[in-house]
Amino acid sequence: MLSTPDAQTMTATAAAPAPLAPSSAPRADSGVPAEAGFATRLRSRVFNVLFLGYTFIFVLAVYPLLLAKTRRPLARAMQIWAKGVIALMRGVAGIRVEVRGREHLPKSGAYILASKHQSEADGIIMLALVGDLAFVAMKEVAKYPLVGPVLKKLEMVLVDTDGGARERTTLAQGGRRATEDGRAILIYPEGTLMKVGERGRYRAGVYHLAAELGVPVIPVATDIGRCWDRRQPIKRPGTGAVAFLPALDAGADKREFMAQLEETIETESARLAAGRVF
Numbered sequence: 001m002l003s004t005p006d007a008q009t010m011t012a013t014a015a016a017p018a019p020l021a022p023s024s025a026p027r028a029d030s031g032v033p034a035e036a037g038f039a040t041r042l043r044s045r046v047f048n049v050l051f052l053g054y055t056f057i058f059v060l061a062v063y064p065l066l067l068a069k070t071r072r073p074l075a076r077a078m079q080i081w082a083k084g085v086i087a088l089m090r091g092v093a094g095i096r097v098e099v100r101g102r103e104h105l106p107k108s109g110a111y112i113l114a115s116k117h118q119s120e121a122d123g124i125i126m127l128a129l130v131g132d133l134a135f136v137a138m139k140e141v142a143k144y145p146l147v148g149p150v151l152k153k154l155e156m157v158l159v160d161t162d163g164g165a166r167e168r169t170t171l172a173q174g175g176r177r178a179t180e181d182g183r184a185i186l187i188y189p190e191g192t193l194m195k196v197g198e199r200g201r202y203r204a205g206v207y208h209l210a211a212e213l214g215v216p217v218i219p220v221a222t223d224i225g226r227c228w229d230r231r232q233p234i235k236r237p238g239t240g241a242v243a244f245l246p247a248l249d250a251g252a253d254k255r256e257f258m259a260q261l262e263e264t265i266e267t268e269s270a271r272l273a274a275g276r277v278f
Contacts, residue, residue, distance in 0.1 A: 044235045047093040051085060058084075059150060071155050075132040078154065082128035089121065094237025095227040097125055101244035104218060105130075110179040111247070112217045114206045114261060116269045117188040118196055118225025125224065125242055126186050134178035136171065136187040136205075157185060171205055172212045179213045189261065196225040196273055202262045210250035219245040219261055221268035241272045 058081045065074040089095040105111075113130070115122060127133050135151075139158040142148050152158075157174030160166045178185050187209065190200035210217045224240035245264055250257050 040236060041234060043093055043237070044233060047088060047235055048233060050088055050092060054084060054088065055081070059147060062150065066149055066153050071153055072132065074150065074153050078150075079127055079131045082124045085121075085124050086128050089228070089235070093227075093235040095121075095224075095235060096239045097224065098239055098241040099129065099244075100241060104244045104246050105184075106216065106218075106247075108182065110182050110213065110215045111184055112206065112210055112213075112215055113184055113186045113220050113244075114189050114217050114265070115186065115220035116222050116265050117190060117193050118222060118230065119193070119228040120231055121224055121228045121240075122188075122222065123186065126220075129242075130184050130186075132181075132183055134174070134183045134185045136174075136185060136209075139170070168205065168208050171209055175209045175213050179215060185209070185215075189265075193230040194225075195230065196223060197270075199262070199266055202258055204254060204258055206261065207250050207254050207257050211254075216247035216249055217261065218247055219264045219268070221245060221265050221272055223269060223272040226273065243268055243272060 058077075062074060062077045062081075065077060068074065086097060089097070113126065113133075115126070123135060134155065134157050136157045136159060137151070139160060141156070142152040142158055144151070155177065157171065157178060159170040159174065175185055187206050189202040189206045191203050192200060194200055206217060221243045222241065224242065227236050227238045227240045229236075245268060248257065248261060248264070
């Protein structure tokens with residue numbers, strides 16, 4: 001779906017990626033081939049055409065909902081779109097999505113999803129699972145042709161991406177509006193798409209947002225990038241997992257919180273990538 005600054009969205013450039021153990025070679029039970037053969041390339045091309053066409057037609061179809069008094073009709077429609085994309089992933093590209101740890105999601109009230117970001121599919125999957133989701137995104141996305149008005153109507157958390165006090169202010173303002181509506185907020189702490197097995201610098205915007213709003217942070221690990229790697233055109237058949245992990249609270253020690261968040265997400269993402277039991 002989107003990329004954002006602290007959430008290819010908390011911005012800016014992440015630090016040079018450092019390798020994780022284990023390696024990002026395909027796990028034995030994933031069904032992901034090391035080399036993309038003819039059938040995989042063909043399925044990928046068909047999927048890409050259908051995905052783009054379906055998205056374009058759907059966005060045009062929901063444009064009248066921009067006139068609705070609230071964002072909710074559009075949010076419900078976009079969740080239907082996201083579920084449709086997941087059906088295409090399974091039926092055409094052969095990508096299955098396994099969801100773990102749903103019990104860690106709060107039953108009510110606002111919270112922050114702090115997620116590993118490996119794929120364009122990440123936001124789509126979250127939208128399908130959570131629904132009325134407030135994505136953290138750079139404010140420039142609201143100016144994108146066609147899709148910009150839709151994203152703006154969905155009341156995303158739009159932020160300045162200068163990395164300074166203004167970014168924290170706009171993040172807090174947008175987050176406060178989402179929290180008042182009881183919405184979940186999705187943020188990518190590394191601020192950019194990462195290759196499976198690599199990590200970037202975790203930006204502290206997620207800490208400041210959680211501390212400001214007083215809401216729990218749900219770490220999210222994933223290895224979906226094994227099948228849909230960042231913005232790559234080749235989609236490899238197999239199973240990717242999304243794991244919701246136990247909530248963290250932003251205490252007084254920012255450094256301790258950020259270290260715990262990073263270790264939690266990276267350790268579980270590595271376990272998923274290695275095929276170990278969750």
